[in-house]
Amino acid sequence: MGKLTTTSYVVLGMIAMRGPSTSYDLKRAVNHSVGYFWPFPHAQLYSEPKRLGELGLLDLEVESEGRRRQTYTITYEGRDALSAWLAEPTTEQLQVRDVAELKLFFGEFAQPEDVLNLAREQILQHQDRIEVYESMQARFSERDEVADRMVPLQLGLELEYAALKFWRKLEKERSSQ
Amino acid sequence: MGKLTTTSYVVLGMIAMRGPSTSYDLKRAVNHSVGYFWPFPHAQLYSEPKRLGELGLLDLEVESEGRRRQTYTITYEGRDALSAWLAEPTTEQLQVRDVAELKLFFGEFAQPEDVLNLAREQILQHQDRIEVYESMQARFSERDEVADRMVPLQLGLELEYAALKFWRKLEKERSSQ
């Protein structure tokens, strides 16, 4: 009932980081940062802060002019909850979900050229994503001194590199046959 | 209504690979292979084959002796559906979900030693997982000639290596301060 999910902590953390924020602010901020290793639908950025408000972890001030809109601020209790969570041992495993790998796993039932196409698609996709990560890094390092925020992006990037390298190798092997 | 999800194709693929299988067979097979890059709750391995049966993609034979149990076999239609899916372009992105990265992202709100502990935890977890992957690979290469099945495990392994290397580096940096 009053239980906090990982997504709750994303909300708390983002508001702690950014200062007072609206749901839409969060939505945009999440999109090109934390959304890359903790995806969830944006609708939760409207329902979750409301819940956290009721729990006393966020304060809210309504700007009633025009579009109804709430600005959320983190409370001391909110900060406490956040740092308590950060101090807890982390039991959850890194979780990967990738239909491309899946298709490769069942590759024996595909036409060889389908597997090859798959590899080529994946190469392009990973290249794109690497670009995104790198521009994100550039943006962060320009105007941000907090290294911790950049570091997970670094891991995301390395995972992308590993995947890219992998599919490239596969493409090479398959196309030379 | 009659739409197939990615999980449907996991079921189809597994039965195509293994031959006639019960839900429990699938559960065990999925656990230490495909479950690593397409996780889902095991209950779906009971409901989903039933649905696929109704769609004509699986045949089922009931062994009524003792425990009620169904053995599923893939039909020609099932194989067609599977290879059609394999031939489709893959739009879904590689998806990573990792609360450890999340905690690091919000690391500025944690005690420095909490971040260090996090890194140490992660190192152990990734080492464990690497062991699991390697023993899986060994098992596969012993008794299996189909290289495609091994290859995604290879990617999983590389992602784990990247993560391990990353956390090790972090641990080193932080512990020397």
Next chain:
DNA sequence: GATCCGATCGTCTGATTCATACGGTCTGGT
């Protein structure tokens, strides 16, 4: 300043997925 349009913003919905508890069933040991 009236109108229009595309971008911005928030809410709602039903469907799917989820974790996990629970109840049966089997095996082997005493």
Next chain:
DNA sequence: ACCAGACCGTATGAATCAGACGATCGGATC
């Protein structure tokens, strides 16, 4: 015969999901 512990299947309410929809805004145009 009984028990204990593994094995197997189902059921349930809660959480999550995608994405359609509606409302609101800013500013371009006349």
